[in-house]
Amino acid sequence: MAVNISVLILLLIAYLGATFYVAYLGYRKNSKTEGYMLAGRGVHPAIMALSYGAAFISTSAIIGFGGVAASLGMGLLWLVFMNIFFGIFIAFVIFGPRTRRMGLNLGAITYPEFIGKRFQSKFIQAFSGLLIGVFMPLYASSVIIGAGRFLETTLGLNYNIALVIFTIIIASYVIKGGLLSVMYVDAMQAILMLFGMGFLLIYTYSMLGGVTEAHQTLTDMANLVPPALAAQGHQGWTSMPAFGSPIWWTMVSTIIMGVGIGVLAQPQLAVRFMTVKDDRSLKRAVAVGGPFLLMMVGVAYAIGALSNVYFYRTMGVISLQAVPDGNTDLIMPAFLNHAMPEMFVTLFMLCLLSAAMSTAAAQFHTMGTAIGYDVYQQSIMKGKSRATVHVTKIGIAFTILVAVILAYILPGSIIARATAMFMGLCTSAFLSLFIGALFWKRTTKAGAIASLVIGSLSSLFWLTFVHAKEAVPLGICQAIFGKETLLTGTWPLVDPILIATPLSLIALVVVSLMTPQFSPEFLKKAFRLRFEDEKEESSEKVPSSAADSAGV
Structure with a gap:
């Protein structure tokens, strides 16, 4: 479907104008280092x-995982439950308050600095910053690939040109405005995304005859599953794959577990807990974050699977057969361009741009602070350099360049895969360490280092030499050992998260029990609740007359 270019240009101008204005509002409120890095710790x-x-939700979810749902079916809706339960409820109610308080007690302004100061280890801060700076560009590249592919299929733009334009727009306000600008723009874009996904949900079900008819038709199409997918356990688009089959392992261990639980250990998300002023703010945020994620991922995965009904009715083929080379990254763009009204395609392009821009902006800021602040300023320069913000901006620019280069060279159908890889790596490296930092005072410096290093290296080893999804394309195992994977049978189907995360947890517990713990004074400082401080501050603000009348 052709897009009205004149209307699109006007909408883009209005959209970009609003984006830069909102970013400017955030920039004006920044206060030097803490404002640039941590939004001033007073965000609504x-x-x-x-x-x-x-x-959290980007083109990786809408384009990448929506395409995976079109291929594998509605079993991905289990990921929606995991996203909301772990990503919102557990994160905001259990992890968030302790992260906020401890970060404030220790004076941390980045995630690597948070865990580094918690365990009094510059090594942990530097290693974590390096891990983020080296591997997050892979995740960031998957996000800008999703935006580039949609611009390519919608506007007919050259893919390479689309990537450059998109990246320059984001970089301009991330580098200049800092985290508060990023968060203000994120909120504006989130509202636009809600309207877009709401219309997509209602229009698709109306077009397909209603909820019952649409789902029943999809169920009746089970006989159309390609033989290659059926042989790997695909049992239809409204059924889970056969237990223990290759597709089951991919869906459950890599996607549902890797992305569903991995959200708890995402640096660019965890740092947001430290941006609010109190614990009550985090609990209030659940009422906003839960419904937002339900609309974003729930709609994307359901509509992705239902695209098979549309393509079969209109073209006589399933979704995988409606796009070149069965590239799942092209399914959702193709569905939107073929099935949706022209004006909605134009508006939804802004919705997808918002999704990609919000996630990419968070990634760029996190990568830049990891390289510029945690690795260079705090580790290499030992905190002696005073040009924190300037160095961080250079770090952001450098990691953006790396992400763009990766976006040019990565293969097709990579969006969901790259997202799951990075989230799995973060889970293996950081989750046990993060839990120990927040909830187990007996965790020692040596135990934390062992957990971080073993989790990271075991995850990377499994990706390179065992897990077939990565090991086979990489070819390193083939080059060294003369075979595609070191292990055979079911092992090449098992995601690294199921191997590396338990090893990381075991290392944390065993080494911590064998090494000296931190002093009671330090633990008291790190775990101190700030309620007493807040009460004192509030009492100081009470007018003297009111204090007198209260008997103070």
């Missing part, structure tokens, strides 16, 4: 929740 709970959700 609704802004935090929308920014958190928008940073």
Whole structure:
């Protein structure tokens, strides 16, 4: 379907104008280093929740995982439950308050600095910053690939040109405005995304005859599953894959577990807990973040699967057969361009741009602070350099360049895969360490280092030499050992998260029990609740007359 270019240009001008204006509002409120890096620690709970959700949900979910749902079916809806339960409820109610308080007690302004100061280890801060700076560009590249592919299929733009334009727009306000600008723009974009996904949900079900007819038709299409997918366990688009089959392992261990639980250990999300002023703000944010994620991922995965009904009715083929080379990254763009009204395609392009921009902006800021602040300023320069913000901006620019280069060279159908890879790596490296930092005072410096290093290296080893999805394309195992994977049978189907995360947890517990723990004074400082401080501050603000009348 052709897009009205004149209307699109006007909408883009209005959209970009609003984006830069909102970013400017955030920039004006920045206060040097803490404002640039951590948004001033006073963000409204609704802004935090929308920014958190928008940073988490991107074209990886809408384009990448929507395409995977078109291929594998509605079993991906289990990931929606995991996203909301772990990504919102557990994150905001259990992890968030302790992260906020401890970060404030220790004076941390980045995620690597948070865990580094918690365990009094410059090595942990530097290693974590390097891990983020080296591997997050892979995740960031998958996000800008999704935006580039949609611009390519919708506007007919050259893919390479689309990538450059998109990246320059984001870089301009991330580098200049800092985290508060990013969060303000995220919130604006999240509202636009809600309207877009709401219309997509209602229009698709109306077009397909209603909820019952659409789902029944999809169920009746089970006989159309391609033989190659059926042989790997595909049992239809409304059924889970056969237990223990290759597709079951991919869906459950890599996608549902890797992305569903991995959200708890995402640096660009965890740092947002430290941007609000109190614990109450985090709990209030649940009421905003939960419904937002439900609309984003729930709609994307359901509509992705239902695209098979549309393509079969209109073209006589399933979704995988309606796009070149069965590239799942092209399914959702193709569905939107073929099935939706012309004006909606134009508006939804802005919705997808918002999704990609919000996530990419969060990634760019996190990568830049990891390289510029945690690795260079705090580790290499030992904190002696005073040009924190300037160095961070250079770090952001450098990691953006790396992400763009990767976006040019990565293969097709990579969006969901790259997202799951990075989230799995973060889970293996950081989750056990993060839990120990927040909830187990007996965790020692040596135990934390062992957990971080073993989790990271075992995950990377499994990706390179065992897990077939990565090991076979990489070819390193083939070059060294003369075979595609070191292990055979079911092992090449098992995601690294199921191997590396338990090893990381075991290392944390065993080494911590064998090494000296931190002093009671330090633990008291790190775990101190700030309620007493807040009460004192509030009492100081009470007018003397009121204090006198209260008997103070």
